[in-house]
Amino acid sequence: MPVNIPPLLPEQLLPVKGLSLGITTAAIKQLKRKDLLVMVLDNTTKISAVFTKNKFCAAPVLVAKKHLEDSKLAVRALVINTGNANAGTGDEGIEHAHTTCSELARILNCQAQQVLPFSTGVIMEPLPIDKIITGLPAAVANLREDNWFAASQAIMTTDIVPKALSKQINIQGKQVTISGISKGSGMIHPNMATMLGFVATDACVSKILLDKIIRSATEDSFNCITVDGDTSTNDAFVLMATGCADHDEISNQDSIEFKQLQLAISEVAVELAKMIVRDGEGASKFITVKVEAGKTKDECAKVAYAISHSPLVKTAFFASDPNLGRILAAIGYADIEDLDVNAVQLYLDDLLVAEHGGRAKTYTEAAGQQIMQQSEIMVRVVLNRGQASKTVWTCDFSYDYVKINADYRT
Amino acid sequence: MPVNIPPLLPEQLLPVKGLSLGITTAAIKQLKRKDLLVMVLDNTTKISAVFTKNKFCAAPVLVAKKHLEDSKLAVRALVINTGNANAGTGDEGIEHAHTTCSELARILNCQAQQVLPFSTGVIMEPLPIDKIITGLPAAVANLREDNWFAASQAIMTTDIVPKALSKQINIQGKQVTISGISKGSGMIHPNMATMLGFVATDACVSKILLDKIIRSATEDSFNCITVDGDTSTNDAFVLMATGCADHDEISNQDSIEFKQLQLAISEVAVELAKMIVRDGEGASKFITVKVEAGKTKDECAKVAYAISHSPLVKTAFFASDPNLGRILAAIGYADIEDLDVNAVQLYLDDLLVAEHGGRAKTYTEAAGQQIMQQSEIMVRVVLNRGQASKTVWTCDFSYDYVKINADYRT
Numbered sequence: 001m002p003v004n005i006p007p008l009l010p011e012q013l014l015p016v017k018g019l020s021l022g023i024t025t026a027a028i029k030q031l032k033r034k035d036l037l038v039m040v041l042d043n044t045t046k047i048s049a050v051f052t053k054n055k056f057c058a059a060p061v062l063v064a065k066k067h068l069e070d071s072k073l074a075v076r077a078l079v080i081n082t083g084n085a086n087a088g089t090g091d092e093g094i095e096h097a098h099t100t101c102s103e104l105a106r107i108l109n110c111q112a113q114q115v116l117p118f119s120t121g122v123i124m125e126p127l128p129i130d131k132i133i134t135g136l137p138a139a140v141a142n143l144r145e146d147n148w149f150a151a152s153q154a155i156m157t158t159d160i161v162p163k164a165l166s167k168q169i170n171i172q173g174k175q176v177t178i179s180g181i182s183k184g185s186g187m188i189h190p191n192m193a194t195m196l197g198f199v200a201t202d203a204c205v206s207k208i209l210l211d212k213i214i215r216s217a218t219e220d221s222f223n224c225i226t227v228d229g230d231t232s233t234n235d236a237f238v239l240m241a242t243g244c245a246d247h248d249e250i251s252n253q254d255s256i257e258f259k260q261l262q263l264a265i266s267e268v269a270v271e272l273a274k275m276i277v278r279d280g281e282g283a284s285k286f287i288t289v290k291v292e293a294g295k296t297k298d299e300c301a302k303v304a305y306a307i308s309h310s311p312l313v314k315t316a317f318f319a320s321d322p323n324l325g326r327i328l329a330a331i332g333y334a335d336i337e338d339l340d341v342n343a344v345q346l347y348l349d350d351l352l353v354a355e356h357g358g359r360a361k362t363y364t365e366a367a368g369q370q371i372m373q374q375s376e377i378m379v380r381v382v383l384n385r386g387q388a389s390k391t392v393w394t395c396d397f398s399y400d401y402v403k404i405n406a407d408y409r410t
Numbered sequence: 411m412p413v414n415i416p417p418l419l420p421e422q423l424l425p426v427k428g429l430s431l432g433i434t435t436a437a438i439k440q441l442k443r444k445d446l447l448v449m450v451l452d453n454t455t456k457i458s459a460v461f462t463k464n465k466f467c468a469a470p471v472l473v474a475k476k477h478l479e480d481s482k483l484a485v486r487a488l489v490i491n492t493g494n495a496n497a498g499t500g501d502e503g504i505e506h507a508h509t510t511c512s513e514l515a516r517i518l519n520c521q522a523q524q525v526l527p528f529s530t531g532v533i534m535e536p537l538p539i540d541k542i543i544t545g546l547p548a549a550v551a552n553l554r555e556d557n558w559f560a561a562s563q564a565i566m567t568t569d570i571v572p573k574a575l576s577k578q579i580n581i582q583g584k585q586v587t588i589s590g591i592s593k594g595s596g597m598i599h600p601n602m603a604t605m606l607g608f609v610a611t612d613a614c615v616s617k618i619l620l621d622k623i624i625r626s627a628t629e630d631s632f633n634c635i636t637v638d639g640d641t642s643t644n645d646a647f648v649l650m651a652t653g654c655a656d657h658d659e660i661s662n663q664d665s666i667e668f669k670q671l672q673l674a675i676s677e678v679a680v681e682l683a684k685m686i687v688r689d690g691e692g693a694s695k696f697i698t699v700k701v702e703a704g705k706t707k708d709e710c711a712k713v714a715y716a717i718s719h720s721p722l723v724k725t726a727f728f729a730s731d732p733n734l735g736r737i738l739a740a741i742g743y744a745d746i747e748d749l750d751v752n753a754v755q756l757y758l759d760d761l762l763v764a765e766h767g768g769r770a771k772t773y774t775e776a777a778g779q780q781i782m783q784q785s786e787i788m789v790r791v792v793l794n795r796g797q798a799s800k801t802v803w804t805c806d807f808s809y810d811y812v813k814i815n816a817d818y819r820t
Contacts, residue, residue, distance in 0.1 A: 122733065325498045332643060358534065
């Protein structure tokens with residue numbers, strides 16, 4: 001079961017003015033599951049997106065990027081299917097992504113270039129385009145502003161729980177809403193190759209500043225999480241600002257309003273990202289890996305990911321076994337130039353585990369054991385050679401990870 | 411159970427003239443297990459070794475490297491313990507490694523610098539040096555040239571089966587013997603951070619050529635295997651040539667004799683390395699990943715390791731599920747510059763699975779399924795952009811991997 005995610009209640013999710021969501025069951029992979037989501041945007045909407053860096057990226061990623069780059073027209077709709085990734089599907093996959101866009105455009109009476117397609121699910125199987133075409137009118141028929149809860153369910157694959165969040169802030173005396181949904185839960189890895197995340201706000205903000213916000217929000221959230229180190233073919237994070245809240249456009253990056261909005265959107269993105277790790281495939285623990293006092297952020301990240309990806313470390317967390325030498329081993333192979341291992345300190349929460357190249361004199365197995373049994377654990381590595389730091393969130397590696405991934409298609 | 415390793419019979423292992431082996435039960439971690447091995451070498455022996463690149467490398471690695479570099483005297487003995495890695499043990503660990511050497515040197519009447527120490531087992535726990543000191547006389551007392559089988563057992567940790575091999579060749583009409591032992595079976599990764607391997611021959615060969623042989627043999631064997639991507643703190647491969655076979659010293663690298671010896675030692679190293687993968691923790695399948703027609707060997711290796719390390723790919727193999735899109739995804743995130751995914755071909759054994767960016771027209775799920783059920787499978791990726799290639803051997807990822815590593819210290 002997911003680690004410490006409180007149950008999501010539909011009433012916690014707030015509508016975003018200017019954006020409506022329609023959901024249907026298109027029976028793409030399973031007969032009775034919501035698997036097709038349409039989001040329709042007011043024509044005042046600004047949009048920014050970041051995509052997977054996987055070279056075998058999916059057809060919808062290629063098409064969505066192209067539509068964002070080429071079109072002079074505002075994006076009017078997103079269409080998201082689960083159950084099939086439309087990745088590793090060659091020219092036919094591209095055609096299917098185009099058809100999906102043009103069919104939805106026809107129904108909504110806009111251009112195909114104004115539609116962005118997204119897919120998630122099994123790779124290298126043909127997208128059942130007929131089912132999607134059949135499903136689109138039904139999804140459009142139930143478009144509603146208060147459909148966020150159903151939308152969060154409609155994008156799930158191996159996720160156990162839906163992931164969504166709303167937040168409100170006050171800008172110039174006006175209420176501004178931010179709502180977002182995300183899905184994991186395997187193939188979670190940094191560099192925006194992580195998952196699907198959609199965050200919308202009714203704030204009014206310039207495109208340039210929206211692009212700035214998505215970059216910093218991604219860096220702090222989806223680029224800090226890892227479940228298994230696999231970088232997906234499909235994943236994307238989309239940020240939409242409908243501009244329907246009744247305040248002046250935010251166009252100055254030094255303004256209080258910009259900072260307010262940036263912070264609030266980052267907070268939503270961070271929560272959505274953490275929920276993905278908490279619901280990582282087979283996760284039973286939520287692990288924060290913080291690497292401090294490195295020369296560069298990059299070297300801190302190398303150490304943090306070496307620890308976060310190590311199957312040996314992850315199985316030790318699963319077993320609540322303070323076999324913490326495995327963490328030292330991971331630090332040691334992270335390939336940091338001239339690392340003086342004698343200067344490195346390793347903490348579990350506030351417990352000093354290792355220093356001077358070995359176990360700390362004050363460390364006891366009993367104290368380590370106690371922390372390892374918690375469902376939330378902080379691994380802190382102090383490199384003692386600079387000012388940079390990096391935090392990564394990950395989960396443990398359990399029987400269930402193997403089970404889920406061995407059984408995925410059955 | 412290990413994948414297709416025939417049972418090892420003591421009589422298959424041949425003595426190497428000039429080298430004797432003594433084993434005892436020192437009760438380092440378990441009460442009744444052989445866990446201490448001493449190898450004693452004639453003073454004519456040449457020796458070469460390669461060690462882990464892990465920055466947190468173990469105390470015995472530091473000491474063995476120093477003894478090899480500093481000493482003008484011939485190495486006379488190796489001492490190997492299992493049950494404790496003496497890694498992440500700080501200054502005390504170094505002291506214990508020194509004490510181990512000086513104690514054995516005292517018994518053998520040589521210098522401490524003539525002894526190389528090796529350890530394997532749990533990290534960051536103090537080496538029980540008293541048990542080792544107590545065990546050494548017993549190990550020395552049963553030194554015998556025909557003790558290879560017991561030696562292969564004495565270095566096991568989570569290994570299910572002992573790994574050993576002998577081979578004989580004829581040089582200048584004289585019989586030359588090569589015998590070797592190795593141990594895995596987690597933390598198996600390339601760059602000589604893999605395991606313990608000891609190969610000895612009675613051939614007479616110059617030190618320069620022995621160094622050449624160890625480099626090429628390592629590159630073809632231990633640097634081609636991976637179980638979980640974790641790079642250990644302790645691992646080492648040692649090649650010893652006692653010079654006791656009655657032929658002229660091999661000192662010309664263009665000679666037939668050199669090539670014979672190099673080939674034979676490489677063959678032994680490759681078999682020992684493959685055995686480690688076949689007995690990888692929880693392994694149920696032996697997978698060969700061959701990446702061909704790349705621009706450089708390095709980029710082929712990147713692709714091969716991305717595939718070999720992907721938990722998603724490895725669990726699909728465990729499940730015999732031809733969810734082969736996961737292999738495309740791994741190729742895609744291997745970070746190869748300007749990779750044209752449409753030029754990439756993916757084969758499972760001789761079955762063409764993907765080309766032109768998607769599933770091959772001739773591919774059928776039934777054909778893929780059939781191959782996935784085999785215990786030995788070849789994944790072949792043709793990048794179609796150059797002449798280089800790289801082969802990596804790995805295994806699948808099973809419930810048992812998690813179980814073994816979750817339970818390791820209990």
